[in-house]
Amino acid sequence: MTADVGTQLRKGVVESCVLGLLSTEPMYGWQLSETLVRHGMIASIGTLYPMLSRLRAQGLVSTYDERSAAGPVRKYYELTPSGRQQLSDFRQQWASFAIAVDDLVGKDDS
Template identity: 65%
Template sequence: MRKGVVEYCVLGLLAREPMYGWQLAEALTAAGLIASIGTLYPLLGRLRDNGWVSTFDQPSDAGPVRRYYRLTDAGIDRLALFRAQWQPFARTVSGLVGEERP
């Protein structure tokens, strides 16, 4: 179930601010959405291939240059579409799988 929404969670995080891979992995791991950073990079590659994110490199005071990810206009549009569909979908699923009646 997580697999279907993780890419949109990444888009949502990037809507707040550009982030580098480790930042994204920490946020997604803390939320229990990914098991490790190794699962994130293929997903980021797909998002880039879809044209939803772009990358840029930025020097870091703490080590090597970091590759940051940011939303493209297409990514902003895709996230807006997901947001419009998510609430009705979540309500429907909650209604179907809600507590059993005695």
């Protein structure tokens, strides 16, 4: 049985996608989840929080609490300087990786 290629690709890049989202603005978990689900990067919010914990433990994101007018206090996630560097490194590597894959896989001639 072969693994779903899309699933394997998502697993490899979803953490970098989280860093990319957080590079634009701090976000709370539900906000991140909705964006990632909408883009097909995760299936549900249940997979997001363990990932955010790993990113925090690696020093790539930090958190702060902020009161919400719509309910309870929200935990916001933001990039650390290490997270910004990790994202920059990913962007550089991704560009050359995508070119190499395209060259190797080629265009579909059918």
